Amino acid sequence: MLTVYGEGRGFRVVWLLEELGLAYRLRPVDLFAVENDRDFLAINPAGFIPALQDGETIMVESIAILQYLLARYGSGSLGVDPDDPAFASYLQFLHLGEAGLAGPMNAVIVGRQFAPEAERNVRVTRWARETFESRLGLVIRRLKDHPYLAADRFTAADISVSYALLLGLRTGNYVPGSVERDYLARTTAHHAYARAMESCQATKAWAARSPGL
Numbered sequence: 652m653l654t655v656y657g658e659g660r661g662f663r664v665v666w667l668l669e670e671l672g673l674a675y676r677l678r679p680v681d682l683f684a685v686e687n688d689r690d691f692l693a694i695n696p697a698g699f700i701p702a703l704q705d706g707e708t709i710m711v712e713s714i715a716i717l718q719y720l721l722a723r724y725g726s727g728s729l730g731v732d733p734d735d736p737a738f739a740s741y742l743q744f745l746h747l748g749e750a751g752l753a754g755p756m757n758a759v760i761v762g763r764q765f766a767p768e769a770e771r772n773v774r775v776t777r778w779a780r781e782t783f784e785s786r787l788g789l790v791i792r793r794l795k796d797h798p799y800l801a802a803d804r805f806t807a808a809d810i811s812v813s814y815a816l817l818l819g820l821r822t823g824n825y826v827p828g829s830v831e832r833d834y835l836a837r838t839t840a841h842h843a844y845a846r847a848m849e850s851c852q853a854t855k856a857w858a859a860r861s862p863g864l
């Protein structure tokens with residue numbers, strides 16, 4: 652049985668598992684009390700989420716977990732094969748969703764919402780916001796004349812980037828334009844997205860009290 656530890660970016664993993672129709676267990680992790688969660692710290696001593704346990708295999712990093720699951724359990728239409736011309740675009744956006752969007756957005760959230768006033772670093776926060784914006788420009792450019800980020804079909808790259816855009820939206824740090832709104836309406840219309848939301852009750856509650864599309 653696959654076990655996903657933690658929501659947050661674990662939502663990407665749960666969404667993919669729902670798309671693939673694979674059985675899993677979601678084990679919640681309270682990041683505000685993680686130092687007392689010995690069972691989780693045995694899985695990820697670094698104490699961040701998500702983590703995946705698959706038998707003896709334990710791993711972290713949401714995008715790596717997506718790649719692992721697709722490679723190990725069959726990607727169906729959610730991956731792109733290396734001999735497909737869309738492979739490069741697929742890999743690029745799959746990783747850009749975290750490295751170029753959600754990662755910098757973390758710095759914006761900490762800089763604007765979590766850090767005590769005296770410890771806020773305006774320059775770092777601005778840099779992170781500008782990084783997010785410039786990478787977002789690549790996403791918008793692509794979506795202006797394509798429905799999805801790669802291969803003109805929904806792939807794991809869309810799970811990666813959709814999550815990042817929703818993170819920015821729900822934390823009030825990004826307002827999607829019409830291109831991204833139409834895109835998010837398309838990706839979140841998936842039944843697997845709705846099932847993932849039912850599975851991830853903390854994410855569902857967060858979405859309900861946050862800005863929506």
Ligand SMILES: N[C@@H](CCC(=O)N[C@@H](CS)C(=O)NCC(=O)O)C(=O)O
Pocket residue numbers: 658659660661682698699700701711712713714749754757
């Ligand atoms: N690049 C990592 C980022 C993981 C991450 O930032 N997780 C957040 C919650 S979604 C977290 O655990 N933050 C607390 C921490 O990093 O200690 C991934 O994609 O999994």
